[in-house]
Amino acid sequence: MRPEPERRIVVVYSLEPWDDVWRRNQHLVSRLLAADADLAVLFVEPPADPLHAALHGRLPRPGRGRRRVDHPVRGGNGDLEDGDVTRLRTYQPTKWWPRRLDPHGDRRRARAALRTAAHQGPVTAVWVNDISAVHALDLTDAPVLYDLTDDWLAARRSPEENARLTAAEHRLLTESRAVTACSPALVRDKGAVRPDIVLLTNGVDVGSYRGPLERPHDLATGPVALYVGTLHADRLDVDLCARTAQDLVRAGARLVLLGPDALQxxxxxxxVRAGAELMGPRPHGQVPAYARSADVLVVPHVVDRFTDSLDPIKLYEYRAARRPVVATPVAGFREAGDPLVRAVPAESFPAVVVHTATSPGTSGEEAEEIPSGLPTWDSQAALMREVLGGLMRPPAARPR
Incomplete structure (x- = not known):
């Protein structure tokens, strides 16, 4: 009898938690697990920060530690399937003190995650999306993949924070066994340091946008301009949103913001005073119904070097919804080449959104077939599997 193959363990240091709002990491990880029965994943969530929560009026709590994810994975056909969820664990550490008081906290948390992964078996690869997990390079002999999804060096940060991020990114770019990036801009801008970066864009579940979808009962009546995504001032132009919301209210319409709220x-x-409705997040399986029910889908983003580095998931979701799209001229949307997508300057953005939302013919049945060239999460997960497959080789490395 042939012995069963040893399970391969991948530790994923993620920028987002594993929750109902699926982002890049969850889409990719779920498909990798569905495609490889010998793969197991420890999904390391951002640490809980009790002190920060208390200072901002929220209930402080420690990290949830290691837990099983009782969630079906997505199969190759895009439909939800009951998978072997025992192969997926999450781990959330606790950040008790800010970095200026605890400069070794990131290293300690990275080590704790590797030790936690050892409960599932030897670690065969480390996937770093959170730049704070740079210390994994020192803590294990397992090959490291750096999945670059944001140009944090272009974001608005303090000089001290920018210096930390600069040093960490340089190490990850030069010392990781492989580097992937979600956008052509990131491949181009970081190519001087790492010329062999693999472009691995985001994608969409095309199948979930097909067929009739009922209008969600909690979506505002009347014309709706809908934004789908995390509300964060690094991306969202709050002033532009407020002006657009006011103009929509005067025209008998509403600006609806759907997604996690990270605003001040x-x-x-x-x-809210301008008339915008902040709905909060919805499970990822419900998002297509909201998008398909909108009169216009909007992208009121800041246009700067940071947003130019991104590959917005909403670019693919909006196009799959086949609704009119109005965006500021940010990366992806200004080059979309889709007749339903308009990229306009911020000065004219509110007027164009109001006109599109309130014009006859913008609501009803989908305008046309979903474009065939959209990247899907299945195709992108297959590419990620190739990259990871090139890293994982015996003997498996254990945490030092």
Whole structure:
């Protein structure tokens, strides 16, 4: 009898938690697990920060530690399937103190995650999406993949934070066994340091946008301009949103923002007073119904070097929804080449959104077939499997 192959363990240091709002990492990881019965994943979530929560009026709590994910995975056909969820664990550490008081906290948390993964078996690869997990390079002999999804060096950060990020990114670019990036801009801009970066864009579940989808009962009545995505001032132009919301209200329409709220209290108050509706997040399986029910899908993003580095998932989801799209001229949307997508300057953005939302003929049945060239999460997961497959080789490395 042939012995069963040893299970391969991948540790994923993620920028987002594993929750109902699926992002790049969850789409890719779920498909990798569905395609490879010998693969197991420890999905390391961002640490809980009790002190930060308390200072911002939220209930402080420690990290949830290691837990089983009782969630079906997605199969190759895009439909939800009951998978072997025992092969997927999440781990959330706790960040008790800010980095200036605990400069070795990131290293300690990275080591704790590797030790936690050892409960599932020897670690065969480490997938770093959170730049703070750079210390994994020192803590294990397992090959490291750096999946680059944001140009944090272009984001607005303090000089101290920018110096930390610069040093960490340089190490990850030069010392990781392989590097993937979600956008052509990232491949180009980081190519001087790492010329062999693999372009691995985001994607969409095309099948979930096909067929009749009922209008969600909690979506505002009347014309709706809908934004889908995390609300964060690094991306979202709050002033532009407020102006657009005011103009829509005067025209008998609404600006609806659907997604996790990472805004400051003052920013949130300004939007609500302007007439915007902040709905909060919805499970990823419900998002297509909201997008297909909107009169216009909007992208009121800041246009700067940071947003130019991104590959917005909403670019593919919006196009799959086949609704009119109005965006500021940010990466992806300005080059979309789709008759339903318009990229306009911020000065004219509110007027174009109001006109599109309230014009006859923008609601009803889908305008046309979903474009055939859209990248899907299945195709992107297959590419990620090739990259990871090139890294994982015996003997498996254990944490030092």
């Amino acid at each position: 209290a003052e920013e949130r108050t300004r939007l």
